[in-house]
Amino acid sequence: MTISAASGRVLATLNEDGSRRWIRPKPASGKWLIRRRAVAYALMAFYLAFPHLRWNGKPWMLLDLPQREFTFFGTTFLPTDTLLLMLLFVSVLIFIFLLTALFGRVWCGWACPQTVWMEFVFRPIERLVEGGVGASRTLDREKRHFAPRRLLKHAIYAVLAVILGNTFLAYFVGTDALLTWVTQSPLQHPTPFLVMAVVTLAVFLDFAWFREQTCLVACPYGRWQSALLDRQSVIVAYDSARGEPRGHGVGARPGLGDCVACNACVNTCPTGIDIRDGLQMECIHCTQCADACDDIMVKVGKPTGLIRYSSQDALAGRPPRFLRARTVLYPLAFTLFFGAFLVALATRSAADVTLLGPIGAPFTREGEGQVVNQVRLRIANRTGDAHRYTIAYIDEPGAQLIAPENPVLVAAGATITTSVFVVQGADRFVGGERRVRFRLSDGGEYSREFSWRLPGPSEAAAAAGSVP
């Protein structure tokens, strides 16, 4: 974090007396804005459409937390896929490390939803409704937080927050459930409604009040960057060798650098910093200062690029070095983890079966010394077709398997829980338990054996010698 000696400010969003300093950046047009805007609009459309897209009848992305099932691009990961998810998560993390080592905070400036929605939707609405940056700053200065224009802006923000909050929820509950809920009274589904209301409120507060502080004080990624960047990483940087000593009247006063101290770069910065102070944690590498400065350079007849994409080494006159420890080790680690993920995914079983104990009593007794055990089977069909799964004993003479539904039909990609009942004599239990083996098969490629311990009457231990 930079402590500006000139201002005594320790945080860009705080005044010296500790009150909030509202950042109202002046828009800066230029080549980077055009590119960022195109990327931002594409990402916004993607975010809104993504939960509605289907792949093999499944959503492209569904994070079903109650069921602990995660679907990405039509592939569902179950709770038993922890290893797969861990490999995928580590791969993504390493990829982010690599991306940051190569291109700095390109994610923050170009693709993070916070930046995309804030800079390309919420701030433009603010400027439009409040009458421009100057008018917003006047409202701040005069503390007119309830001025009609500001209230209108907040009303529009609230509508947007509802849309974004509902879209966010769709990633977790799916669009079918969401469409049902939005057409019903909240009283019919109070819990999801409460979740939606909390998410909407969080979105509203984030974009209306917390804003750039999400990047400055809440987001952990900003704090990582000092460890993830090296002197060869691409950053948005001020060329101090060319710009300093800065001063007004360039050309008129020999000895001055190209920076005319116009402060356009500071006025446009959405995090309120001065890039001329050097690389700072608060800089999200959004390139707005580069566009603003290019505009000034054109006006004063100097070459553009005083603020540009560069690296700390390049600015110091050192040659680029593509091969360095992190650009070698990160790709190696990524290949290792992502390769393991792909192999594990390709060799994953066609069904995921979990045996569960009974609901209620561990076993029940029936007439003539018979013991009944309930065994529940949770069968997840991972394939794209419906399958019928047959449950059978393996070598269990004298025991009877009662399955209300056998074979069990499981639709493509669905998960069901069914029960079977094992009936056998009490004398077959040793030490209060007996281990049995099942086979589950779909008559095709899938066939798997399971061993399961059935609890039974402990008095049978006395008859252990008579049990086969």
Ligand code: SF4
């Ligand atoms: S210093 Fe420049 S690149 Fe960094 S956040 Fe501010 S405007 Fe964006």
Ligand code: SF4
């Ligand atoms: S916009 Fe460029 S010229 Fe103006 S103060 Fe910033 S670096 Fe200097």
